[in-house]
Amino acid sequence: RDVDTGVAKWAYQMTPFDEWDYDGINEPILAELDFDGTKRKTATHFDRNGFGYTWDRATGELLVAEKYDPVVNWATGVDMDKSSKDYGRPIRVAKYSTFKDGKGADVNTKGVCPAALGSKDQQPASYSKLTGLFYVPTNHVCMDYEPFKVSYTAGQPYVGATLSMFPGPDEPKRMGNFIAWDGAKGKIVWSKPEQFSVWSGALTTAGGVAFYGTLEGYFKAVDQKDGKELFKFKTPSGIIGNAMTYSHGGKQYVGIFSGVGGWAGIGLAAGLTNPTDGLGAVGGYAGLSEYTNLGGSLTVFALP
Incomplete structure (x- = not known):
């Protein structure tokens, strides 16, 4: 938008006719990236639909649109042919549509990746000028999606679907990764698997360290270059907060x-047991109760 007038200068729709609840609430991150020796001022966005996008932030030109979780399957990719009428649109896979069939019947669509909570939700990513890479906490989660007719009642939940969530199909089973992403090439540089979704925000520092937390409650520091774990500490409860740094004295x-x-901790936090509650998150994260407890704490570390 033009900051003086508020008028939109350009726009882009990540998931036209969204059938999976992939509404793109995730943050755009401003950077200056190198494209074959040419520096461009960009905006990079890791959408819930599982694609990482990079635009020229002045013109809105789509520069990169690639999967940042390899198991994403609702679309094979994004049409990058500028001469195509479908330029910039996802190339959908019909079998993963959740829409009614041609006869008006509801269908139970199985094995859609990512789940409705997205390959990343509100947990913010971070960019490091040291490496030129983005550091992204992700959900490695898929779902079965069965729609049903529902009538709107003011003040009541208005969700016309029963969902089941589960880890991605690859082995060993896991529900999250913490990744380093090249925003100019659209590629994962390294990936650190986690048993559960990485639901905390990422923090990168000028010391070459990336911090994040896990749903089991571990606060971790890794090397920005290769993801090597440098430090971890078990906090009293699962982490969905964002790492922060400050100076004093x-x-x-x-x-x-x-x-x-x-979303990931709703079953534990609200005492829910029906596996399809929380749009299937209760069943998907049922094992979390074996690793952490409820609580609310601020843990602070002093750097030497």
């Missing part, structure tokens, strides 16, 4: 809120 500190909840 000439000393630098890193802090993290822990307290499991949100």
Whole structure:
């Protein structure tokens, strides 16, 4: 948008006719990226639909649109042919549509990746000028999606689908990854698997470290270059908060809120047991109760 007038200068729709609840709430990150020796001012966005997008932020030109979780299957890719009438649109896979069939009957679509919570939801990614890479907490989760007719009632849930969530199809089974992403090439540089979704935000520092938290409650520091784990600490509860850093009295500190909840932790936090509650998140994350407890704490570390 033009900051003086508020008028939109360009726009892009990630998932036209969204059938899976992939509404793209995720943040755009501003950077200056190198495209074959040419520096461009860009905006990079990791959408819930599982694609990482990079645009020229002045013109809106789509530069990159690639899967940042390899198991994403609702679309094979995004049409990047500028001469095509479908330029910029996802190339959908018909078998993963959740829409009614031609006779008006509801269908139970199985094995859709990602699940409705997306390959990334509200947990923010981070960019490091040291490496030129983005660091992204992800959900490695798929779903079965069965729609049904529902009537709107004011003040009541208005969800016309029964969902079941489960880990991606690859082995060993896991529900999350913390990845380093090349926004100019649209490629994963390295990936660190996690048993559950990485639901915390990422923090990168000028010291070459990336911080994030896990749903089991571990606060971790890894090397930005290769993902090597440098430090971890078990906090009292699962982490869905964002890592932060600040200085006080000439000393630098890193802090993290822990307290499991949100979509992934709704079953544990709200005492829900029906596996299809929380749009299937209760069943998908049922094992989380074996690894962490409810709570709310701020844990702070002082850097030497």
